[in-house]
Amino acid sequence: MVNKLVNITTEIRSFYSIKEIDETLNEEIMQYKSVADEYSQWLGSLLRDSDNLKENEERLKELKALQKGKRKEKSKKNKVKPRKGGGSADWVQFKDILLSASELSEAEILFEAMEKITGKIDRLEKVKNSIAQLENSRLGKDMIYIVYICDGVPEKIVLRHKKDREFAKKFQYIADFSIVKET
Numbered sequence: 001m002v003n004k005l006v007n008i009t010t011e012i013r014s015f016y017s018i019k020e021i022d023e024t025l026n027e028e029i030m031q032y033k034s035v036a037d038e039y040s041q042w043l044g045s046l047l048r049d050s051d052n053l054k055e056n057e058e059r060l061k062e063l064k065a066l067q068k069g070k071r072k073e074k075s076k077k078n079k080v081k082p083r084k085g086g087g088s089a090d091w092v093q094f095k096d097i098l099l100s101a102s103e104l105s106e107a108e109i110l111f112e113a114m115e116k117i118t119g120k121i122d123r124l125e126k127v128k129n130s131i132a133q134l135e136n137s138r139l140g141k142d143m144i145y146i147v148y149i150c151d152g153v154p155e156k157i158v159l160r161h162k163k164d165r166e167f168a169k170k171f172q173y174i175a176d177f178s179i180v181k182e183t
Contacts, residue, residue, distance in 0.1 A: 009152070015145040016162075018135040021154070025128045028152065029121055036117045043110040046103060123153045 015021045091098040091105065131154075139159065146158040 011149050013147050013149060015147060018131060018145065021131050021145060021147065022128065025124055025131065029124050032117050032121050036114055039110050039114050043107060046107055120152060127154050
């Protein structure tokens with residue numbers, strides 16, 4: 001049915017080459033594009049087949065415009081709220097979540113998910129371009145790239161020389177086996 005993405009929101013990973021980072025970014029972008037395509041197909045099917053959505057022509061036009069990327073910025077796009085005048089599905093608060101049983105609400109969450117995925121793809125592609133420029137700087141092959149990844153997108157990179165790491169390991173080994181002679 002739907003591809004499952006590994007959803008680790010914050011992590012630190014070590015890479016031993018820029019090419020390795022680039023390959024990881026390519027895989028992530030491909031995964032997100034695949035999921036976005038599945039959601040788009042699901043949404044298209046929902047828009048074509050739904051009798052309830054066809055009854056509300058104004059909302060249907062808005063949804064189709066959103067699907068084509070013509071969405072207007074909302075002041076609070078992270079919150080799902082019912083529309084005034086009952087134009088959208090009725091959401092019911094249940095503890096810390098909102099519930100709905102309408103197909104229109106299903107379309108809304110598909111749009112919201114697709115927007116977030118598209119934003120993530122854009123951010124990953126920008127990072128990929130930055131990594132390509134970093135590769136052109138020719139930092140050398142003896143580097144370790146310690147990457148801070150937040151919400152699945154690399155944000156910071158610490159550059160370490162591999163020899164520094166080897167020295168640190170040797171130092172740790174020496175420190176672990178040092179003993180003090182008592183006189």
